Amino acid sequence: MLSGLIPTSFSRLQSLTRVDVSYNKLEGPIPDIKAFREAPFEAIRNNKNLCGNATGLEACAALMKNxxxxxxxxxxxxxxxxxxxxxxxxxxxxxxxxxxxxxxxxxxxxxxxxxWCPDWELCYADIIEATEEFNSRYCIDGLQSCASIRTSPAVKKFHQTQRGSLRKVLNDEEQAVKMDWDKRLNLIKGVANALSYMHHDCSPPIIHRDISSNNVLLDSEYEAHVSDFGTARLLMPDSSNWTSFAGTFGYTAP
The missing domain is CATH 1.10.287 (Helix Hairpins)
Incomplete structure (x- = not known):
């Protein structure tokens, strides 16, 4: 099968009398000689895109325009x-x-x-981490949209203390038995967190002055929460002053 243009050298074959280039892939103009001009359509049919002055072919000018x-x-x-x-x-x-x-x-x-901070996503991530994915013990009244940070249980507001004060629990034989060593250790950590927050994270620092068993409240999970700030004082930096004794003997900070 032939393809491409018909060679221009065919134009010099003036003595050529008959051609048959049908069923090929020839394209472009046919040679301007008698054999092609007078060739029947069957001799040039079924090619790719032949043009020229022959029966059944389109004029080359029109073909090039299209x-x-x-x-x-x-x-x-x-x-x-x-x-x-x-x-x-x-x-x-x-x-x-x-x-x-x-x-x-x-x-x-x-x-x-x-x-709270310019990057809300960062703040949200910090809150998630600080509240242990909104654990109920860091939420006010169980509403997880109002969480308190785990390092600040001292300022958390409770409408009910559930188990009451630590002193009440320890004086109740049945409840005291339920407070195993793991719960007591966790209670100590909770109070320590509250004191650390008041002393180091608050500005100005807060001195409670009466961390007694009466002022440590327990929730249903035996989590400790410091209460009763009636005798607390704000500690102003670079200041010194004298105050009268307040609080419970044996529980006052030195």
Whole structure:
């Protein structure tokens, strides 16, 4: 099977009287000689794209024009679609920038008392870690949307203490038996956390002055919570003062 253009050297074969190039893949103009001009259509049919002055063939000028238009069509589509896609992408990016700017503006207008930190995701992650994934013992009245940080049980508000004070539990033989050594160790850690928070995390530091068994409250899980700040004092840095004795003998800090 032949393919491509018919060689121009055929134009010099003036004595050629008959040709048959049918059922090939020839294309382009046929040689301008009598054998091709007078060839029947069956002799040149079923080729790829022959043109010229012969029966059944399209004129080469018209064929080349159609070919140019056909070749231009994809370019026209490309040069039309690409700018449209670029404009659409620009609109999408601009829309997201607009939304982000509005969000940042709302954050800037948020009162300082509730804007815990500039990165809300980081704050949320810190809260999740600090509350052990919103464990109920760090939540006020069991509402997990109102959690207190595990390092600050001293400032947590309770409407009911459930098991009452540590003194009450220890004086109840049945409840005292339930307080095994693991619970007692956990209780000590809870009180230590509360004191550490008051002394080192509060500004100014808080001196409770009466950490007695009466002022350590237990919840249903035997978690300790410091209460009764009636005798507490704020410790101002670089200050010295005298105060009268307050609290319970044997439980006052030195």
């Amino acid at each position: 070919k140019i238009v056909h070749n231009k069509a994809p370019k026209v589509v490309i040069f039309t679609v690409i700018p449209l896609l670029g404009s659409l992408l620009g609109l999408i990016v601009g829309f997201f920038i607009f939304l982000q700017s509005r969000r940042n503006k709302r954050l800037m207008e948020t009162p300082q008392s509730v804007r």
